[in-house]
Amino acid sequence: MMLNMSLTTPFAVYVHWPFCLSKCPYCDFNSHVRHGGVDEAKFVRAYETEIAAIAARVPGRTVSSIFFGGGTPSLMQPSSVQAILDCIGKHWTIAPDVEVTLEANPTSVEATRFRGYRTAGVNRVSLGVQALDDVALKELGRLHSAQEALDAVAVARSIFDRYSFDLIYARPRQSLDAWEAELKRAIAEAAEHLSLYQLTIEPDTPFFGLHKAGKLNVPDEDLARDLYDLTQTVCDAAGLPAYEISNHARPGAECRHNLVYWRGHDYAGIGPGAHGRLTLDGRRIATETEKRPEPWLMRVDAQGTGITLEEKLTAGETADEYLLMGLRLAEGIDVARYSALSGRPLDAKRISILREEGAVETTAEGRLRVTQSGFPLLDAVVADLAA
Ligand SMILES: C[S@@+](CC[C@H](N)C(=O)[O-])C[C@H]1O[C@@H](n2cnc3c(N)ncnc32)[C@H](O)[C@@H]1O
Ligand code: SF4
Numbered sequence: 001m002m003l004n005m006s007l008t009t010p011f012a013v014y015v016h017w018p019f020c021l022s023k024c025p026y027c028d029f030n031s032h033v034r035h036g037g038v039d040e041a042k043f044v045r046a047y048e049t050e051i052a053a054i055a056a057r058v059p060g061r062t063v064s065s066i067f068f069g070g071g072t073p074s075l076m077q078p079s080s081v082q083a084i085l086d087c088i089g090k091h092w093t094i095a096p097d098v099e100v101t102l103e104a105n106p107t108s109v110e111a112t113r114f115r116g117y118r119t120a121g122v123n124r125v126s127l128g129v130q131a132l133d134d135v136a137l138k139e140l141g142r143l144h145s146a147q148e149a150l151d152a153v154a155v156a157r158s159i160f161d162r163y164s165f166d167l168i169y170a171r172p173r174q175s176l177d178a179w180e181a182e183l184k185r186a187i188a189e190a191a192e193h194l195s196l197y198q199l200t201i202e203p204d205t206p207f208f209g210l211h212k213a214g215k216l217n218v219p220d221e222d223l224a225r226d227l228y229d230l231t232q233t234v235c236d237a238a239g240l241p242a243y244e245i246s247n248h249a250r251p252g253a254e255c256r257h258n259l260v261y262w263r264g265h266d267y268a269g270i271g272p273g274a275h276g277r278l279t280l281d282g283r284r285i286a287t288e289t290e291k292r293p294e295p296w297l298m299r300v301d302a303q304g305t306g307i308t309l310e311e312k313l314t315a316g317e318t319a320d321e322y323l324l325m326g327l328r329l330a331e332g333i334d335v336a337r338y339s340a341l342s343g344r345p346l347d348a349k350r351i352s353i354l355r356e357e358g359a360v361e362t363t364a365e366g367r368l369r370v371t372q373s374g375f376p377l378l379d380a381v382v383a384d385l386a387a
Contacts, residue, residue, distance in 0.1 A: 011061040012260040013088055015047065016271035017073040018293050021105075024141040025206035026168075026199060030273035030291050031071045043293070044080045046300040047270055048087045050289075053304035054268045055091030058278050061266070063092045065099040065257035068122075074104035078116025084270075085121045099162075099256045101126055106152035106165075107144045114159045124162040126195070126255075127152055132182050136171055153189050164193035164255065169231065170224045171199050172217050179227055180234060187238045192253030196231055197246050198224060225376055232372060245328050245375055262329050264322040264337075272296040272306060284313045315343050320386045327382055332369025350384055 019038050020031040055061075066088060068081065081102065088094070101124040102117055104110050114125065129149040131137050137146060144152070149165075156163040167186055169179050186194065199218060201211045210216040219227060232242060240248040244262060247255065260267055269276030273291035277284060289306035290296040296306040313321070319342030326333035339345045351368065354360040359374035359381050370381055 012267035028202035074110040082120035106149040
């Protein structure tokens with residue numbers, strides 16, 4: 001199927017800042033520590049070069065959201081953020097209601113830059129609070145205390161109309177009662193959006209080694225499931241239902257940038273290790289850039305982008321990606337769009353078995369979605385339905 005990209009289709013730009021002050025022992029994101037400092041100006045010039053090169057390939061788009069993720073983008077100077085935003089605005093049209101999010105770590109030093117980010121054009125921050133418990137924060141290797149995180153949230157609230165923060169639950173030794181109290185306290189501090197992630201033990205992290213050695217007492221499957229169910233109940237009651245498996249918002253306050261990924265729209269990935277999805281000549285292309293910051297710089301110098309992998313997705317791959325991403329959303333997927341993308345409908349028999357098991361349901365609008373009780377089994381449901 002030829003994909004048609006109208007000017008009104010959402011188009012997002014993701015900018016990855018790959019540096020952190022220290023590496024958290026659970027994290028496998030593309031983040032690097034540079035004790036000798038980072039030549040920020042040099043990186044910003046390379047981001048500008050990469051933006052220009054990608055915009056030359058997908059010109060004429062209207063940018064509906066920009067997301068500075070990391071790593072720790074709140075280590076960037078506001079002037080760097082400004083320069084990158086100006087460059088995006090030079091090469092594409094910026095929608096009047098563009099959402100510009102920056103991920104920030106909640107230390108006091110970083111919070112002092114919030115006003116500068118707002119002046120630069122950022123209109124939403126997402127803070128990595130992770131826990132409101134000092135013992136847990138220490139175990140997670142975080143550099144902030146619970147009070148410092150709450151202070152940073154208060155600064156965010158005073159500067160931005162829209163802010164969100166992240167918490168990690170199903171942490172070592174966490175009980176249902178303790179999580180309920182912590183979550184309620186977080187909700188009292190939240191505005192319209194919260195990201196609540198179950199701790200994942202990622203391979204090649206220090207937590208993985210500790211877990212394997214039996215030194216990390218994380219909740220078993222049953223307790224993790226109860227913690228997940230409790231999270232849904234508490235958030236629903238507070239008017240913050242899950243619109244995605246780990247993301248909660250008041251209706252209308254969803255992160256528009258993340259919706260671009262989950263709804264299968266295009267996004268440019270800028271910076272070390274950023275992924276992109278672009279429609280070129282009617283075909284969907286997956287891009288990936290060099291992950292290591294300095295080799296990424298060298299590649300941008302040599303070829304204009306840090307892209308190391310560029311793959312034309314087949315119709316089946318494009319459709320399955322839509323299924324995989326779309327079923328994470330409470331709104332589910334448009335089955336007609338799946339059929340149009342893949343050239344064949346979803347298997348009605350498999351859907352009916354999953355429906356009988358209570359894992360999926362069809363909405364009043366005819367969309368297919370995973371039920372709340374089916375969400376913890378999402379991977380299995382997707383595997384069952386994919387081509
Ligand atoms: C890419 S991180 C960047 C945010 C920022 N650097 C910070 O740490 O505050 C985005 C979020 O992913 C979540 N995260 C990272 N590793 C995780 C893991 N192993 N399990 C669950 N959540 C994780 C954390 O909540 C984190 O805030
Ligand atoms: S969780 Fe955030 S601060 Fe910690 S290493 Fe990962 S990206 Fe960096």
